[in-house]
Amino acid sequence: MSTSPSLTYDRTRTSCLSSLYGFGQVLPGLLAMLFIAVFANNLPGVPNPFTLENLLAWLDGVVGPVNHQPLFAILNSNFVWNPLALGLLVGNLCGVPDAWKRGLSTIHMLMPLGIIMLAPHFMVGHAFKLGAAPILLCAAAMLGAASLTLLAARLLRLDDRHAAIIAGGLSTGDPHACAILMPLIKAKGGQVVNAVGCVVAVGLAAMLALPLLGGWLGLPDQYLGLAAVLGVGNGAQALSAAFAHSYEAGRYAGWFDVGRHVLMPAGFLYVFVVMFVRKLRRRDDPAVLATRGIDRFPVWLGVFVFCWVLACLHLFKEPAHHAIFNLVKWDFSLAAGALGLSLSWRDIAAPGLKGLAVAALAGAIRLAALLAVIALCVKTGLLPN
Amino acid sequence: MSRNLHTTDADGFDYMANSGREEQDRDTCGLLLAVLLMAVLTACQYLGLY
Numbered sequence: 001m002s003t004s005p006s007l008t009y010d011r012t013r014t015s016c017l018s019s020l021y022g023f024g025q026v027l028p029g030l031l032a033m034l035f036i037a038v039f040a041n042n043l044p045g046v047p048n049p050f051t052l053e054n055l056l057a058w059l060d061g062v063v064g065p066v067n068h069q070p071l072f073a074i075l076n077s078n079f080v081w082n083p084l085a086l087g088l089l090v091g092n093l094c095g096v097p098d099a100w101k102r103g104l105s106t107i108h109m110l111m112p113l114g115i116i117m118l119a120p121h122f123m124v125g126h127a128f129k130l131g132a133a134p135i136l137l138c139a140a141a142m143l144g145a146a147s148l149t150l151l152a153a154r155l156l157r158l159d160d161r162h163a164a165i166i167a168g169g170l171s172t173g174d175p176h177a178c179a180i181l182m183p184l185i186k187a188k189g190g191q192v193v194n195a196v197g198c199v200v201a202v203g204l205a206a207m208l209a210l211p212l213l214g215g216w217l218g219l220p221d222q223y224l225g226l227a228a229v230l231g232v233g234n235g236a237q238a239l240s241a242a243f244a245h246s247y248e249a250g251r252y253a254g255w256f257d258v259g260r261h262v263l264m265p266a267g268f269l270y271v272f273v274v275m276f277v278r279k280l281r282r283r284d285d286p287a288v289l290a291t292r293g294i295d296r297f298p299v300w301l302g303v304f305v306f307c308w309v310l311a312c313l314h315l316f317k318e319p320a321h322h323a324i325f326n327l328v329k330w331d332f333s334l335a336a337g338a339l340g341l342s343l344s345w346r347d348i349a350a351p352g353l354k355g356l357a358v359a360a361l362a363g364a365i366r367l368a369a370l371l372a373v374i375a376l377c378v379k380t381g382l383l384p385n
Numbered sequence: 386m387s388r389n390l391h392t393t394d395a396d397g398f399d400y401m402a403n404s405g406r407e408e409q410d411r412d413t414c415g416l417l418l419a420v421l422l423m424a425v426l427t428a429c430q431y432l433g434l435y
Binding site for chain 1: 390391392393394395397398399400401402403404405406407408409410411412413414415416417418419420422423426427429430435
């Protein structure tokens with residue numbers, strides 16, 4: 001009779017350090033993650049010019065900017081998705097040797113580590129310069145978009161794990177949130193990458209639509225910038241949409257982006273809490289898969305919230321904040337490499353196009369509602385022109 | 386059921402499987418390391434070391 005790995009672990013466990021394997025066992029996997037990270041990103045402290053990031057930057061130079069934004073940033077190239085793409089290529093072209101697998105399991109330690117160290121990055125005080133009404137709009141747009149996506153997913157009967165990941169990415173305007181939510185929602189890697197594709201695709205459509213709709217409504221440049229930040233995919237897509245309307249709108253988008261950015265943790269925490277409470281209420285429902293296996297609020301997430309509060313009180317000042325963020329880049333680059341290695345093309349295609357339909361429906365309603373609210377606020381003077 | 390060649394080795398160890406006590410322990414290790422790194426870097430700043 002075979003024994004489950006979980007039972008074996010429980011029997012042999014002596015302390016929390018039992019989850020770390022011997023150095024010889026993890027070394028090949030750690031080296032694989034290291035090489036993928038080092039050849040994907042320009043990591044702090046590594047003077048390697050032959051990186052995917054530099055290759056894409058060179059191609060950006062060849063193609064030229066799209067409304068003042070690099071094309072590959074619009075397509076979501078960044079320090080998480082570059083190593084993921086490289087890991088995906090290596091894993092699918094060369095396979096993943098068994099000797100790597102113990103080391104690659106450190107992804108499960110790196111995820112909470114990186115997420116906690118992200119906390120000093122979000123200083124709410126930085127958004128106070130925007131004024132009360134734009135901050136309230138940022139918060140409402142974020143929570144509204146997340147709720148809308150979850151409702152659309154229910155309507156179209158999408159797997160709740162996939163839905164939660166799309167909700168996180170779409171509402172925060174940052175596809176990084178998809179990766180951050182992965183261990184909290186207990187989503188599959190394929191669902192996460194598929195969800196990012198959906199969020200980026202819907203962001204591209206919104207990027208093209210917003211300048212036209214904003215011009216048709218006659219929104220002032222200032223608030224078209226705000227609408228771009230809150231209604232269009234990732235940061236580069238939002239800026240490109242605003243610059244496509246006018247240079248002033250693009251500059252204002254950069255100004256308002258701070259509001260969206262510092263509130264980002266609230267967006268993914270909201271999605272997690274909604275899915276967690278739903279799971280607690282419907283424990284016996286086999287259709288409820290999101291957060292399945294998480295029995296209580298994760299301690300490490302509590303530590304993240306505590307550190308976010310400390311960041312808001314300006315405990316982490318600039319040099320320390322930058323040093324911590326450099327470690328986050330290292331951490332996520334290593335973890336994303338391991339995630340990429342774990343996936344086959346089939347895993348990514350398996351969730352199908354239903355996620356795209358949910359993201360498109362929620363994204364379209366969000367953009368329409370947002371433009372209507374902003375136009376109304378401008379007319380009534382709640383947003384001074 | 387055939388094993389996932391990307392994640393599972395010949396002994397049945399699946400590196401993407403993460404549950405139970407082992408998951409809690411991995412979370413704890415990540416948490417402790419994160420707190421340690423942030424505390425050291427912040428203390429270095431307050432002590433004027435950079």
